[in-house]
Amino acid sequence: GELAELEARVSVCRACPRLVEWREDVAVGKRKSFADQPYWGRPIPGWGVAEPRILIVGLAPAANGGNRTGRVFTGDRSGDWLFASLHRVGLANQATSEHAGDGLHLIGTRMIAAVRCAPPANKPTPEERDTCAPWYRRELELTLPSASSIVCLGKFAYDALLAALTALGADVPRPRPKFGHAVEYRIPTPYGEVTVLGCFHPSQQNTFTGKLTERMLDAVLLRAKTLSG
Ligand code: SF4
Numbered sequence: 001g002e003l004a005e006l007e008a009r010v011s012v013c014r015a016c017p018r019l020v021e022w023r024e025d026v027a028v029g030k031r032k033s034f035a036d037q038p039y040w041g042r043p044i045p046g047w048g049v050a051e052p053r054i055l056i057v058g059l060a061p062a063a064n065g066g067n068r069t070g071r072v073f074t075g076d077r078s079g080d081w082l083f084a085s086l087h088r089v090g091l092a093n094q095a096t097s098e099h100a101g102d103g104l105h106l107i108g109t110r111m112i113a114a115v116r117c118a119p120p121a122n123k124p125t126p127e128e129r130d131t132c133a134p135w136y137r138r139e140l141e142l143t144l145p146s147a148s149s150i151v152c153l154g155k156f157a158y159d160a161l162l163a164a165l166t167a168l169g170a171d172v173p174r175p176r177p178k179f180g181h182a183v184e185y186r187i188p189t190p191y192g193e194v195t196v197l198g199c200f201h202p203s204q205q206n207t208f209t210g211k212l213t214e215r216m217l218d219a220v221l222l223r224a225k226t227l228s229g
Contacts, residue, residue, distance in 0.1 A: 154201030
């Protein structure tokens with residue numbers, strides 16, 4: 001279908017020179033613990049079900065996480081946290097993810113990164129974000145019709161989502177509603193109404209310090225599940 005076509009097109013994109021170099025350097029250099037594994041080293045398309053009730057959006061894949069496995073939010077500590085929670089609330093079939101052939105799948109859910117290539121220091125430039133935005137908008141266009149909620153992992157993901165929704169003609173309030181953990185806003189879009197949910201990013205910085213607990217993460221994902229009916 002159209003999602004598969006989008007995936008095929010994005011997977012060969014080389015529009016951001018800095019990110020192309022980084023994603024490929026990391027894939028060639030490889031972290032020691034993954035030295036025996038193939039790295040994806042290319043743009044990461046969204047993954048999960050084709051007609052999701054729930055979207056989970058982030059900013060960009062991690063160099064040794066998504067950039068290795070080819071699936072965003074897997075293969076690193078943040079992904080471990082996220083998938084443990086997704087499994088607890090019934091949105092993933094297993095709690096852990098090791099590599100692309102591990103049998104993991106999402107239930108009623110699709111995950112998308114606003115920027116498709118792993119950036120150095122996990123930080124895309126504003127220009128890179130804008131260059132990748134058409135890919136993001138296209139995937140949202142194709143998945144919003146079935147989606148009832150969108151969980152944003154972190155403020156950067158939230159900002160990128162609201163920018164994309166605005167560009168797609170959604171009725172995003174002005175000034176933009178504030179990001180926070182467990183905030184929720186109903187936003188009418190040309191593809192139907194969605195509830196946007198804020199969630200602190202499951203980064204080690206947030207999970208080590210207790211800013212984000214398992215219970216807090218589960219609560220937001222459960223809320224998304226409830227909204228999806
Ligand atoms: Fe292409 Fe997006 Fe990767 Fe830039 S970040 S090279 S626009 S897929």
